Amino acid sequence: MNTHDQDRIQQLLREALPPTQPAEPARDLWPAILQRLHAPPVAALRTVPLFDWVLAVGLFAFVAIAPATIPVLLYYL
C-alpha cells in the first residue's frame, strides 16, 4: 500500500466515522461505581480463565493415567 492509498483510505475512514464530539455521561455514574465497589466479590471459580481449567483438567487426567509421574511433578513444583 503506497502513501497515496494510505491517505485515501484515511480520508475515507474519516468520512465514514467522524470524530466524536465532547460529551459527558447522561447520568451520575458515582452510584453505579459505589454499587460495584460494595458488590460481593465474584466467585473465584468464575474468575479463573478457561485456559487454566483446561490445563488443570489435562494435568489431572495425566496424573490419573500415569500415577508414577506424581513424584516427578511434585519435584518440579
Next chain:
Amino acid sequence: MRDGESSVLDRFRQGDVDAFETLFRLHQRAVYGWVLRIVRKPDAAEEVTVEAFWRIHKAHARFDPRHSFEAWARTIATHAALDCLRSHRQERDSLTDSFAEPPAPATPDPAVTAEIRNKTALAFGRLPPRLRVAALLAVVEELPYKEVAEALGISVTAVKLRVFRALRLLRQDLQQQGITP
C-alpha cells in the same frame, strides 16, 4: 502539583473512598470522553467508565502519586474499552453495532456515497479491536501518536504499525466488496 491535589492522591493511594470520589468527580468527564472515542456508543461508554473507575480503585495501591493521575486513568480506561470491544466481538450480532449507522460527516465528500461510508464503517468494525482502537485514536480522532502510545501502553512505532495494518486490512475488505478506495 498543588498541595490539596497531592494530598487527595496520597489518600487515594491508601484506599480512601472519599479521595477516590474527589478524583472521580474531577476526571469522570475526561475518562468518559476518552472511552466514548473508542467505543462510540454513549451507553457502552458509561458502562466502560464505571468499569474503568472500578479498576482504578482496585489498583489504587499501585498508583505513583508523582505521576499524572489522568494519564494513568486513561491507560486503564483504554484497556477497559478494549476489553469491551473484544467481548462485543465475540457476540457476532453486536459486532458492528457501534459502526452500523455512522453519523454523516460535517463536510461530506460528494464522491463518497452514504453506502460507501456505511460499508467502510462496517468493514472497520470487523477489524481486530487492538488495530481498530489504534486507528480510531490516531486517524479518526487525529491524536498524536505519542498520546495514543501512552494510552495503549505500547511504543510509538507499535502504534504506527497497528495503524498501517488496520488501514491495509480495511482496504482489502473494501476491495473484496468491490470498493476501490
